[in-house]
Amino acid sequence: xxxxxxxxxxxxxxxxxxxxxxxxxxxxxxxxxxxxxxxxxxxxxxxxxxxxxxxxxxxxxxxxxxxxxxxxxxxxxxxxxxxxxxxxxxxxxxxxxxxxxxxxxxxxxxxxxxxxxxxxxxxxxxxxxxxxxxxxxxxxxxxxxxxxxxxxxxxxxxxxxxxxxxxxxxxxxxxxxxxxxxxxxxxxxxxxxxxxxxxxxxxxxxxxxxxxxxxxxxxxxxxxxxxxxxxxxxxxxxxxxxxxxxxxxxxxxxxxxxxxxxxxxxxxxxxxxxxxxxxxxxxxxxxxxxxxxxxxxxxxxxx
Amino acid sequence: xxxxxxxxxxxxxxxxxxxxxxxxxxxxxxxxxxxxxxxxxxxxxxxxxxxxxxxxxxxxxxxxxxxxxxxxxxxxxxxxxxxxxxxxxxxxxxxxxxxxxxxxxxxxxxxxxxxxxxxxxxxxxxxxxxxxxxxxxxxxxxxxxxxxxxxxxxxxxxxxxxxxxxxxxxxxxxxxxxxxxxxxxxxxxxxxxxxxxxxxxxxxxxxxxxxxxxxxxx
Numbered sequence: 148x149x150x151x152x153x154x155x156x157x158x159x160x161x162x163x164x165x166x167x168x169x170x171x172x173x174x175x176x177x178x179x180x181x182x183x184x185x186x187x188x189x190x191x192x193x194x195x196x197x198x199x200x201x202x203x204x205x206x207x208x209x210x211x212x213x214x215x216x217x218x219x220x221x222x223x224x225x226x227x228x229x230x231x232x233x234x235x236x237x238x239x240x241x242x243x244x245x246x247x248x249x250x251x252x253x254x255x256x257x258x259x260x261x262x263x264x265x266x267x268x269x270x271x272x273x274x275x276x277x278x279x280x281x282x283x284x285x286x287x288x289x290x291x292x293x294x295x296x297x298x299x300x301x302x303x304x305x306x307x308x309x310x311x312x313x314x315x316x317x318x319x320x321x322x323x324x325x326x327x328x329x330x331x332x333x334x335x336x337x338x339x340x341x342x343x344x345x346x347x348x349x350x351x352x353x354x355x356x357x358x359x360x361x362x363x364x365x366x367x368x369x370x371x372x373x374x375x376x377x378x379x380x381x382x383x384x385x386x387x388x389x390x391x392x393x394x395x396x397x398x399x400x401x402x403x404x405x406x407x408x409x410x411x412x413x414x415x416x417x418x419x420x421x422x423x424x425x426x427x428x429x430x431x432x433x434x435x436x437x438x439x440x441x442x443x444x445x446x447x448x449x450x
Numbered sequence: 451x452x453x454x455x456x457x458x459x460x461x462x463x464x465x466x467x468x469x470x471x472x473x474x475x476x477x478x479x480x481x482x483x484x485x486x487x488x489x490x491x492x493x494x495x496x497x498x499x500x501x502x503x504x505x506x507x508x509x510x511x512x513x514x515x516x517x518x519x520x521x522x523x524x525x526x527x528x529x530x531x532x533x534x535x536x537x538x539x540x541x542x543x544x545x546x547x548x549x550x551x552x553x554x555x556x557x558x559x560x561x562x563x564x565x566x567x568x569x570x571x572x573x574x575x576x577x578x579x580x581x582x583x584x585x586x587x588x589x590x591x592x593x594x595x596x597x598x599x600x601x602x603x604x605x606x607x608x609x610x611x612x613x614x615x616x617x618x619x620x621x622x623x624x625x626x627x628x629x630x631x632x633x634x635x636x637x638x639x640x641x642x643x644x645x646x647x648x649x650x651x652x653x654x655x656x657x658x659x660x661x662x663x664x665x666x667x668x
Contacts, residue, residue, distance in 0.1 A: 320503055320529060326521065331554045
């Protein structure tokens with residue numbers, strides 16, 4: 148059994164090596180690539196140009212602090228706004244759809260079309276949705292909001308209906324036997340029973356949308372990505388690096404907040420309460436230092 | 451003759467192979483029926499068949515009560531919503547007494563709210579009303595499940611080992627609350643029970659499953 152497993156794994160690995168060499172083709176054309184990267188890094192990327200944190204010359208800055216009128220601040224705040232709106236709208240739309248898609252809550256004639264709809268919305272990446280909505284709404288945040296909302300519905304809907312399908316059968320049976328209708332069962336049983344997972348997914352989705360907000364911005368759908376795109380076109384790579392560092396810092400902060408909130412709602416947690424070190428260092432360096440501390444309390448019989 | 455609440459006619463129950471065959475019985479108002487027998491013999495399946503959760507392999511199950519509000523069911527694993535408070539779980543029972551068009555996020559009418567409070571008090575869990583069910587002990591959860599069914603004021607209550615994990619005092623509290631509903635509503639209780647002695651204390655009819663047949667003791 149072990150030999151056969153080893154043989155299969157080896158074959159898959161060798162196949163991937165073969166495909167890799169097949170795709171690379173001629174190795175000669177890679178000569179000097181590393182040197183080019185070093186030159187590019189030294190001449191164009193480093194040091195980052197922190198002028199992105201200074202106030203723009205136009206429009207005139209009314210704020211006392213220059214940073215509030217800077218490209219970085221305006222861009223990241225718009226990205227956060229887009230991500231927040233898309234997450235809230237996406238959640239509100241995906242929740243009823245996920246109830247319809249859950250096979251333990253809805254009959255197959257409702258579950259199947261709902262799943263197909265969610266899969267359709269998920270199959271196009273947010274960046275493609277952004278391009279489509281830019282045709283309708285022109286360049287700007289509105290296209291970004293719609294693009295991210297559509298993708299959020301598809302992605303969050305799948306996570307949510309899988310959570311609902313994972314709840315215990317006994318509460319559903321009790322509801323069914325006592326004659327509760329589908330809406331009551333979903334509202335009173337399925338949603339509260341899977342609430343921890345639903346909240347965890349929403350927080351994850353917000354974090355995801357912030358990260359991808361910069362990507363959809365690249366095609367003109369608002370947010371910091373719009374500025375990134377402009378600097379890329381103007382070959383101002385040092386400013387691009389500065390914005391990327393700012394995005395990285397914001398994402399790490401949101402990641403930390405999100406993980407803290409998610410670990411609070413996941414009892415016995417599938418999410419480990421994070422430390423700063425766990426965000427930067429590989430798991431092997433940190434996991435033994437902070438085991439998940441969530442514990443169930445039990446109220447003892449008072450009699 | 452008491453009002454007939456359910457009638458099973460030549461029913462065979464099971465999932466693929468029949469577990470119990472040729473069941474012809476009736477359940478009347480005022481009955482407290484205990485189903486006895488070893489594990490895996492079909493007691494829970496019989497209860498689930500009466501509850502409409504499993505189709506009988508053959509025969510007819512006729513209910514004389516409306517499932518909505520009329521039929522109470524306490525599954526073996528209780529079927530409580532762990533993230534909701536004790537009160538919210540008990541309210542769920544009271545809610546099925548309302549029309550199905552009453553939206554589930556609207557508050558209960560005042561009289562039903564008072565009945566929920568009475569149920570909590572009668573089961574001795576009013577002090578836990580705002581606690582989430584998941585942090586309660588097994589015995590407390592059983593009392594919550596009972597309170598939820600009582601709040602429903604069912605005509606036919608089906609309970610799967612709901613007296614398990616309860617000490618003598620709590621069995622008395624639970625059975626007194628259930629008996630009160632049976633007397634007030636002129637309803638019936640059918641329960642699956644492992645502890646034969648306990649079952650004989652509380653039931654006025656005993657059904658035993660033996661060799662794939664349901665036999666009623668005289």
